[in-house]
Amino acid sequence: MPVAPVTYGASERPPRGSYEEARDDYTCDQHWERYTPLEHATYARLLARQIKQAPGQACDEFIASVDKLGPSDRIPRFDAISTALRQATGWEIVAVPGLIPEHAFFSLLAERRFPVTTWLRLPEEFDYIVEPDVFHDLYGHVPLLFDPVFADYMQAFGRGGLKAHGLQALEYLARLYWYTVEFGLVSTPHGLRVYGAGVLSSVGEIQYALTSPKPQRLAFDPKRVLLTPYKIDHYQSSYFVVDSFDQLFAATAPDFAPLYAELNGQAPLPNDAMLGGERSYPPNISNPKA
Ligand code: HBI
Numbered sequence: 001m002p003v004a005p006v007t008y009g010a011s012e013r014p015p016r017g018s019y020e021e022a023r024d025d026y027t028c029d030q031h032w033e034r035y036t037p038l039e040h041a042t043y044a045r046l047l048a049r050q051i052k053q054a055p056g057q058a059c060d061e062f063i064a065s066v067d068k069l070g071p072s073d074r075i076p077r078f079d080a081i082s083t084a085l086r087q088a089t090g091w092e093i094v095a096v097p098g099l100i101p102e103h104a105f106f107s108l109l110a111e112r113r114f115p116v117t118t119w120l121r122l123p124e125e126f127d128y129i130v131e132p133d134v135f136h137d138l139y140g141h142v143p144l145l146f147d148p149v150f151a152d153y154m155q156a157f158g159r160g161g162l163k164a165h166g167l168q169a170l171e172y173l174a175r176l177y178w179y180t181v182e183f184g185l186v187s188t189p190h191g192l193r194v195y196g197a198g199v200l201s202s203v204g205e206i207q208y209a210l211t212s213p214k215p216q217r218l219a220f221d222p223k224r225v226l227l228t229p230y231k232i233d234h235y236q237s238s239y240f241v242v243d244s245f246d247q248l249f250a251a252t253a254p255d256f257a258p259l260y261a262e263l264n265g266q267a268p269l270p271n272d273a274m275l276g277g278e279r280s281y282p283p284n285i286s287n288p289k290a
């Protein structure tokens with residue numbers, strides 16, 4: 001007799017990281033009614049602060065779509081965003097209780113369903129949080145799903161992830177996700193811009209990624225990315241720069257299986273040093289307070 005899932009009352013939310021209300025595909029309901037006034041206010045403060053950083057630093061495609069998240073004074077309703085998103089690129093967002101296993105994650109992306117965490121960081125976590133919360137997922141990831149080419153890339157990534165799963169190549173794909181979807185930069189005629197969600201949603205890293213002399217900014221190359229480890233709780237020592245989302249999509253179009261076979265067993269490459277012949281993009285001139 002299957003155990004009935006635990007249900008919580010309208011006002012109380014399961015503790016962070018509990019998956020009792022998740023369905024088999026790890027999705028759950030958002031339960032928008034459970035958010036407290038403090039949570040709405042925290043989200044509004046995060047958004048107001050981060051959106052100030054967008055002009056001159058976030059890529060044009062992000063700027064063009066960030067308003068589609070809806071009202072800025074409260075946590076948006078996922079189904080309201082999905083209505084607009086379906087019309088734009090056939091994507092929708094689905095609620096999840098937090099990080100979900102790779103296979104479930106890739107399966108959702110392959111179906112054009114982006115998993116968005118339901119819980120929001122606490123006020124004391126305002127400046128930094130390791131795990132993705134609803135602000136990181138909505139503000140960092142969702143606006144670019146309105147861009148047709150990036151939307152195609154994300155679905156291709158999901159499909160690639162399902163294939164990689166069988167080939168024990170998840171570590172390679174996690175690096176591709178990390179250095180593009182989470183921490184990617186794009187080169188434009190006006191200088192470098194950010195498209196990676198982890199940078200867009202970070203109060204300090206967006207300026208660092210674009211203007212600090214410390215990190216290296218390497219031309220995006222699938223082999224280099226797949227062999228370069230990353231750090232999850234520091235600013236990055238390396239960022240990878242694409243010329244366009246078309247280039248990103250084209251790079252992931254071919255079947256990666258031969259690439260995995262070629263790289264298998266090769267030692268990781270340094271994320272804090274350049275290889276012979278590599279060049280680093282110069283940082284942007286310090287961003288005049290936009
Ligand atoms: N789960 N909810 C959620 N969000 C993510 O960004 C996420 C995940 N599970 C796995 C994962 N990301 C990474 O391992 C990706 O590289 C696949």
Ligand code: FE
Nearest residue numbers: 132182197198
């Ligand atoms: Fe993310």
